Every structure is written in structure tokens, then in C-alpha cells.
Amino acid sequence: MLLLKLAFRNITHAGVRTWLNIIVLSFAFVLIVLTEGLYDGMLQQVRDAEIDSNIGGGQFWQKDYDPYNPFSIELSHSEIPANLKMEIEKGNATAVLITSASIFPRNHIQSVQFKGIDPDQKIVNLPVYILKNETDSSIIPGIIGSRMAKSTGLQADDIVSARWRNINGTFDAGDIKIIKVINTEVKSIDNDQIWIPLKKLRDMMQAPQQATLIILNKNISEIPINNSEWIFKDHKYLLKYLNENIDRKRIYSTFMFVLLIGMALLAVFDTQVLAIFKRRKEIGTLMALGMTKWDVIVLYTLEGCIMGILSFIAGFLYGFPLLTYLAKKGIVLPQIIENTQFSILRILYPKYGLKLYVLTSLILFISVTIVSFLPTHRITKLKPSDALKGKLT
């Protein structure tokens, strides 16, 4: 208790150096929370976007459908079971028909997927209603994502030739008019695919009533069906790849975390080593006045701890309003691309859980304590008489 009081007195009476340290530490604290929060926020946004614009509340897959096997795709469609049809009519789900096809932009051949979707659907957040703008029924309207636009050189209003097979395996060909290029961070609705009105694609494939997958409304997580043709895939399954990807990327944020903590700790360590070097005589004096070596060690370690605590308080004082503001307003990423209606990650909203605060504080606090303690260990080897002479052996 006395030592705590003395440590506090030492810290508050000491000069600029302490306050500098406190500022550095508080910066680290705020920055760590911010970077981690940005990361969490981004991941959350990516996940939400994926759910929002692609997987909904879960999907029923036609049993042969395997998104990673292009050869399966032409074969993987069936008639929609009656109860799912009912859910679609009730607005609780929407059907997607998928087939592989080739397009010929700039006289090259490129493999793509056609995805047929109801332009009136409200299940996933895709601006497919725009497909209805094309009134000429002889034209096949299509929507592509910006990645696809980049890789093919296609732009809105371009016409591209396409070739596909109908349900009987016979080739058919036609022109697709690109109605719109959409910006999306969700790769799985962008890469190598063209969104086409479902009815149109069914006609093209001569496959009425058929679908490859049924996307459920976000708020519905399961519909029992009794049909071996269709298999339900839940979030856990559908987000598996994304989650794995995210976990891999976590390493970067962990690296950042370690780097920031390391920098902060170096500052503390440095001051502490210097302080003990400079304060040898003081250490000797304290011992002459009746403190034990351990008293001095505890005193100096406590000084480090208090520095840590003060930096949390400082960090909280300016960090909390700042971080809250950023979480509300979001951080606008520099490469602003036009047509932001459906671009999700142009603005990043950091998200900080209590866990983040507590964990960061705890880790920082413990490491500051350890780092404050380590250099004081030399004191145990110090004889009071030597310390008084300014020696440090």
C-alpha cells in the first residue's frame, strides 16, 4: 500500500519522460483496439455481405451440384420440390439455375457460368431487378460484377456472343447485352458469371421448372423437406471457405498486434533500464533509509504498472470517443469507386467487442508489468554500498 502510494508519487512527480511513455503506451492501446476493430468490422461486413448477397439463410443444393467441379454444373439441376416452390411463392426463398457456358469477348473464348435468377426476388441483395429494364424479349439481358467486367473488358451496354448447351446437350448460341456492371466485394457472385433472368435462362436451356439451388431468406435457417434430390447446406457449410480464409488473414492482424505491443513495450523497457541505471544512487539511498531490495523492486515495477494504467485511462479518454465516432461514421477507404449502391466495403465500420477491450488491456497490462519488472532484477544483485557509490554490477 505504501509502495503503491510511493510509486504513484514517483510517477506523477517525474518529468516529461513518464508522460511521453504514457502517451506512447496509450497510442499503442488505441491503435491496437482500432486495428483489431477494423479487422473484426471488416470480417463481419464481409460475412454479412456474403450472407446478404449470396447465401441468405442457407441453401438447398441439387444433389449433383458442386461449385468446385465445373463438369458437374451442366448436370446439376432438378425440378423444385413442391414445398420449396411454395416457400418461393410466399417470398421465403428464391431459385437459381446455373449452367456453364462460353462467351466470346474481344474474340477470345472465356468459360463462364450463367446464373438465372428471378428479377423480382427479394431474398438476396443483388440489383437483378435492373434486368427488367430490357424490354426487347429477343435480347438476353445480363448483369456482371466489376471483377468480371475487368477480366473480360465488358461494360454496360456491350453485347457479347455466348454459347451454351440446352438440357439435351445440344449447343445453342445468342448475344447477351450487359445491362449493368455492379460493384461488390462478394467474389462468389462476381467471378466469371453472368446473371440472367431465370425465366430467360430456362428458355435458353429448355429447362422449365428447373433450378440448381434454392436460396432461403436470411431469417429462415431451415425448411424440412423430404426429397433426396435436394440437400440443405447451412451457414456453417456455406461459410466454411470464407471463415478459413478469414482465419488465415487473422495472422496479419496478429502480427500487427504483436508489432504494436512490441513497440510500446520497448519504450517502457528502455525507460525502465535507463531509469534503473540513472537511479542507482537513489536505489542505494532508499535502501539506506530502510527499504529492502524487494521493496525497491516492487516499487519500480509498480511504477511501470501505474504507467500502464494511466496510459489506459489516457487512451480511454481520447480513444473511446474517437473509436466510437469511427465506428459510427465508418472509415472511407481511399479508392472510392463509382456506383456505391452495392459496393459494401468502400466504407469500413470498425467493431470493437468488450472482449477486445478487455483482452488488449489485459495483455498490455501484463506485458508492461513484466517488462517493468525484468530490468529491476539487477537490483537483487546490488549491494546498498555499491548502489550508493553509483556502481551497477
Added chain:
Amino acid sequence: MGDSQIIQISNLVKDYAMGKQFFRALHDVNLSINTGEFCGLVGPSGSGKTTLLNIIGALDNPTGGDIIIMNNSIKDLKNKQAAKLRNESIGFIFQTYNLLPVYTVFENVEFPLLLLKKSKKEREEAVMRALEWVGLSDKVNSRPNQLSGGESQRVAVARAMVKLPRIVLADEPTANLDAANSHNILQTMLKLNLELKTTFIFATHDEKVIRYLRRKVALSDGNVINDIIMN
């Protein structure tokens, strides 16, 4: 000597390691000091004054022999016990004052009482009394860097005396002071010695100090070569 004896030094030897060799700083010192003495270890530089004073103050360990100080055998003291002994019974005064730079005058003088866990009221009274002894009542809120050398050493005297220790050990307390300040400090200490029966032991080669001593223990190359008691 009997019951008034406060320090008994017998066959004290101190070796310092010098690489592989040893340097013998004290050779078989025998000395007995009584309560209330105002005595000094005198001798040329390097004669072992500081070494002996440090061992008396339990700041350093003897190589051989022992010191019995208020019934404590120095060589048997653990770190913690040595700290307790210093805390309760010994005041130190150093050549370089050794005030704690971040503390005010008041806080510096108060420090030993904090370690002794005295109440706030006790501390305040004792600090103000000690500052009065040294004539610095008006400097309570100054910081060490705002004080002259003489004032700093007076604060150090107040800090050593504030807990009314049985023994005060002062190593070259006047080395950095001019004549006027030296006399001032010594007169203060002499007064406290007479009033409080505090035992003072100096280590010094300063003539100004030596004139005040009632006992001079002359050291040379780690040996006591003379021991003069005045009356």
C-alpha cells in the same frame, strides 16, 4: 562501558575482490562506541573510513570479525533485518546529500516515517520539528533542485534525524559545503547530539569537522592507528 555501549566492533576485516585478487580495506579493526558519542573516523583518502561506516550501517558485509550494534550481530543479519535496523535505528547523511529529486523537502524528510508506518499526524509533527531544527521551516514545499548545497545538506540532516534514530552515520557531510554552512550543519548536529543523546559517527578528513569531534579514531591503510577521546 557496560550498558551504554552501542556499537562493538571486533576483529573486523573487509576484503574487496579485485579481479582474482583481494584488496584488504580493513585489517582487524577493534572499536567500541558508546551511546551519545560524537566521534569521527579520520584519516587520509583510501584509509577505509567509508568502508567501515558502511559496515556499521549494515550497507555492506564484513569479510571477517563482527559488529554488534544494539545487540544485533551485523554478520548474521538477513537483508530484511538489516533494512529494518537501518529503518528504525540509523540515520544516514551523505556527502552528496542524496535527496530524492522528485519529492519536496517535506516529502523527503517524511520518507523514513512513511517506511516506519507512522500516522499522518505524527509524521507532520515530526517533519516540522526536524525542519525547525535545521532552520528550513519555510522551505517545506521546495524541491531539491531549488535548494543550495547547504540547504540540501540540512534537509538531509533533518531526514536523518526525523525518526530520532539512536545512531547517525555521516560520510563526509561537509565535503561540498563552504565554511559557514559546514559550521552551521555541525552546530545543528552537536545540538541534537546533546539534546537527544543521539550517537554520531562521522567519516571525514575535513578539519572543520574534526574540530567538533569529541573522539577521533584515526585510520590508516585499514588499521586504527590512534584513538583520542577529548574531555
